[in-house]
Amino acid sequence: MTDDEPSQPPDKPPRDLGDFGDRLRRAQGEREQSQGPASGVNSRGMGMAFRMATELVAALLVGGGIGWFLDRWLETRPWLLLVFLALGMAAGTLNAFREAKRMEGSGDG
Amino acid sequence: MEHEEAAHEGPLAQFTIKRLIDLPDIFGIDADFTNSALFMLISVVAITWFLMAATRGGNLVPGRLQSLAEASYGLIASALRDNVGPEGKKYFPFIFSLFMFILFANFIGLIPVPGSFTVTSHIIVTFALAFFIFIAVTIIGLWRHKLHFFSLFLPAGVPIYLAPLLVPIEIIGYLTRPISLSVRLAANMLAGHTMLEVFAGFIIALGIFGFAPFIFVVAIYGLEVIVAFLQAYVFAVLTCLYLSDAINLHKH
Numbered sequence: 001m002t003d004d005e006p007s008q009p010p011d012k013p014p015r016d017l018g019d020f021g022d023r024l025r026r027a028q029g030e031r032e033q034s035q036g037p038a039s040g041v042n043s044r045g046m047g048m049a050f051r052m053a054t055e056l057v058a059a060l061l062v063g064g065g066i067g068w069f070l071d072r073w074l075e076t077r078p079w080l081l082l083v084f085l086a087l088g089m090a091a092g093t094l095n096a097f098r099e100a101k102r103m104e105g106s107g108d109g
Numbered sequence: 110m111e112h113e114e115a116a117h118e119g120p121l122a123q124f125t126i127k128r129l130i131d132l133p134d135i136f137g138i139d140a141d142f143t144n145s146a147l148f149m150l151i152s153v154v155a156i157t158w159f160l161m162a163a164t165r166g167g168n169l170v171p172g173r174l175q176s177l178a179e180a181s182y183g184l185i186a187s188a189l190r191d192n193v194g195p196e197g198k199k200y201f202p203f204i205f206s207l208f209m210f211i212l213f214a215n216f217i218g219l220i221p222v223p224g225s226f227t228v229t230s231h232i233i234v235t236f237a238l239a240f241f242i243f244i245a246v247t248i249i250g251l252w253r254h255k256l257h258f259f260s261l262f263l264p265a266g267v268p269i270y271l272a273p274l275l276v277p278i279e280i281i282g283y284l285t286r287p288i289s290l291s292v293r294l295a296a297n298m299l300a301g302h303t304m305l306e307v308f309a310g311f312i313i314a315l316g317i318f319g320f321a322p323f324i325f326v327v328a329i330y331g332l333e334v335i336v337a338f339l340q341a342y343v344f345a346v347l348t349c350l351y352l353s354d355a356i357n358l359h360k361h
Contacts, residue, residue: 087278
C-alpha cells in the first residue's frame, strides 16, 4: 500500500455504509410486505385451528368437571352437570372468539 | 415394571417413564430419578451452556451463537412489551426461562437417538408449568388490584341482569386457562412424535416402497421443528397475555 493512495480514515465510516442503511430499510420493508397472510398459511392455520379446538374442549371439560363435583356434593344429579356443561360450552366459545379476534388483530400465529 | 416391558414396542413406547436411579421417597412421594428428570436436566444444562457461550464474547457485531441468543431475547422481550406493556419488564426473567425451557425440551426431544424423550409430551409436566402460571398470575392480580381484580369476570358495559349468566361463564373461561395451555403443548408434542414413529415404522414394513413414508417422515420432521418452536412461543405469549389481564385488567 502506497502513501498517496487514499486509505480509509478510521474515524469515518466507509462510503457504502451510508447507503447500506437505505438498503437495509428497503429490505425490511419488502420483508414486512411479503409476510402477509399468504406466507406459512399451512402450519399457521393448523396451529390456529388446534388452538381453537383445545380452547373449546378444555372449557367443556372444566364446565363438566365443576358440574359433576357440585352434583356429587349437593346430590342434584344430573342437573348441575347439564347447566355447567352449557356454561362451559359458552365459555369455550367466548375464549375461542377472543383468541380469534386477537389473532386477527396482531397477525401472529 | 412389567408394564414397561409390555409397552416396549409400538409408537407409544417412546413416552414411557423409566427409572434410572432409585432414590429414597421424600415424605412418601416417589422421587426416583427418571428419564424425564434426566431430559429436564439436559435441557437446563444445554440452556445454561448456550447462553453462557453466546454471551461470553459480548461482541458488538454478534456471531452466530450470540445472534441466536439475542434473537430469542428479543422475541420474548417484544412479546412482553407488546402484550403487557412496560409493567411487564420485571417478569421477563420468568417468561424467558419458561420459553427457553420449553423450547429446549421440545428440540432435545426431537433429536433421534435411542432413549430420546420429550419432557413436554407429558401432560403432567406442562400442567405443572401452566398451573404454576395460573396461581402466580391470580396472586399478582389480587395483590395489585385487591378486590377490584374480580371485575375481570364482569366485562365493562354489560347490563347487570346478565351478570348471573356471564360471571359463571367468565369464571369457567378463566379456570380453563391452565387446562388449555397445558393440553395444547402436550398434545402437540404427543401427536407429532407419535405420527413420526408410526410412519417411521412403515419404512421397514413396506420394504422397497419404504421411500414414500421416508420422504413423508422427513417432511413431518421439518414440520415438527416448526411446531416445537411455535408451541414454545405460543406458551410464552399466552403467559404474557394472562399476565397482562392480571396487571391491566381490561383497560388494554
